[in-house]
Each structure stands twice: as structure tokens, then as C-alpha cells.
Amino acid sequence: METAQSLNLTGWVRNLADGRVEAVFEGKDENVATMLDWCRKGPPYAVVRDVDAREETPTGEFRDFRITR
Numbered sequence: 001m002e003t004a005q006s007l008n009l010t011g012w013v014r015n016l017a018d019g020r021v022e023a024v025f026e027g028k029d030e031n032v033a034t035m036l037d038w039c040r041k042g043p044p045y046a047v048v049r050d051v052d053a054r055e056e057t058p059t060g061e062f063r064d065f066r067i068t069r
Contacts, residue, residue: 001067003038007031010062014069025065026058 001013009031011024023039025032042048 001065004035004065007035009035010065012062012066012068014067024062026060026062 004011004013004025007027009025009027011026013021013023015021021039025035027035036051036053040048040051
């Protein structure tokens with residue numbers, strides 16, 4: 001969450017029951033790309049097997065970045 005906030009991204013992230021993580025990032029293209037690079041590595045002790053990213057038209061609906069459940 002701190003990484004997304006430091007990149008001035010908005011959106012959300014959540015853990016799924018099967019161990020995957022789902023997220024939506026909105027912001028400058030270069031900041032989203034930096035965030036995706038971070039996701040490919042993950043936080044310390046994380047095991048990242050794959051990142052499946054797709055680009056969509058930003059909605060502008062997010063005011064900040066949040067952890068959802």
C-alpha cells in the first residue's frame with residue numbers, strides 16, 4: 001500500500017481466498033509501470049509466481065489507494 005501511495009496511485013488491492021492478490025491501479029502510466037515492476041517482486045518473504053496485468057480505461061472513481069476485503 002505504501003508503494004502505491006508513494007507513486008500517487010489510486011485504486012485498491014485485496015487478497016483472494018486462493019492466495020492470489022487482485023488490484024486496480026490508476027495514475028500516470030510510468031507510475032503504474034513502476035508499481036507493476038514492484039508487484040513482480042513483491043514484498044519481503046512473498047512468493048510471486050506470475051503477474052497478469054491488463055490495461056483498461058481509467059474511470060477516475062478512486063480518491064485514494066485502499067486495502068479492501
